[in-house]
Amino acid sequence: MKTLKIPEATIMRLSVYSRYLSEIDRKGIITISSGDIAEGVGVSPAQVRKDLAYFGEFGIRGVGYNVKDLHRHILKILGLSEGWNLALIGIGNLGLALSTYRGFKDRGFNITCIFDNNPEKVGMVINGIEVLHTDKIEEIIPQRKTQIAAITVPADAAQDVADKLVKAGIKAILNFAPVVLNVPPEIELRNVDLAVNLEVLTFNLGGRMA
């Protein structure tokens, strides 16, 4: 297998393509062209073909792609052909939102445990999962074979939580706290910062209005 560097932007688009393909598949459509996909998700046809070309040849020249087939291939590429176990740390409103987010379950993410350090929340049961104290992270994460954690605690508690998760042997962290986390390089880390996204909007508005 060639170890060509894949742009992260390509991976994000593949995720979008796959969701579009599942929609198309539900409509009973059998075959689709790169141009159709491009139009459906708002990129160029060349981009669609280039993104796919990193991973193989999935289409038929002159014809297009088989929808089910391509969908399956992309899910495989994204590592979604088997499920993943997910831990939630911090069960405020955002944690609660993630715990019920359909998009996760639909894509094969299975929430195995929920942690919080607020004694009033510990012991609550959310979707059949008991909320545990964050002190239990190191014990429970390996027990429940959980590879990914989403952090939704306040900014000043996030690094401490991250440290516990690393000790517990977590493989990847999705961080919603607006703070830069320090983790060893072998841990996959992504930050989702809601304010950053709003501020790109205000910058763009400012430019047009000023």
Added chain:
Amino acid sequence: MKTLKIPEATIMRLSVYSRYLSEIDRKGIITISSGDIAEGVGVSPAQVRKDLAYFGEFGIRGVGYNVKDLHRHILKILGLSEGWNLALIGIGNLGLALSTYRGFKDRGFNITCIFDNNPEKVGMVINGIEVLHTDKIEEIIPQRKTQIAAITVPADAAQDVADKLVKAGIKAILNFAPVVLNVPPEIELRNVDLAVNLEVLTFNLGGRMA
């Protein structure tokens, strides 16, 4: 003013720098170098200086940047020196999370109205704001001088909501529904897709483990 194209990545980093600067400022630190900022947020010093250079000269050679001063400049650049009014559409768990998200209020975002199409939710009061039916969008958005909307409704309702918002004269949309929205080009649109972010993680894990 030169109309040099500014990379979007630069804007996102400026948002991160500004949050870091406010933290540094709280600690009472007066002066900071590009190297310190770089280390604090995890980028290179050259990147920090380049990002700032798009907008002017804010530092003193041989010395560094005045923390308060630079912070103020960046907020101005991001359009955050005055506040913005924000509408929330869809008051499920994610909408609820946004309605109480400290990061928004802290950065000058003021939630003016909340909409939902569920009759059981219409009339509820959340943080002093009455939930209105989505049919009222066109009437209320202009009344309350609201320029930005966050969409947190299910995927199949999102385009309809977006159409209403456009008719209501909204300027920018932050879309959390996992669907590609069609809006006129003059509307600023950003998508925050939680599943996409998780799937970049699973792709990276897959690559290492396979």
Added chain:
DNA sequence: TAGATTGTTAATCGATTAACAATC
């Protein structure tokens, strides 16, 4: 003056787009 750090230019690196031969 010597040391430090900026602002900026040039070099590098990476991603997107355009074009087209291959082929169904």
Added chain:
DNA sequence: TAGATTGTTAATCGATTAACAATC
């Protein structure tokens, strides 16, 4: 065969990094 659409290469575009003169 003629028309369509892929896979891939080359050209373009854009962003990051390295280096250093300017200057405090």
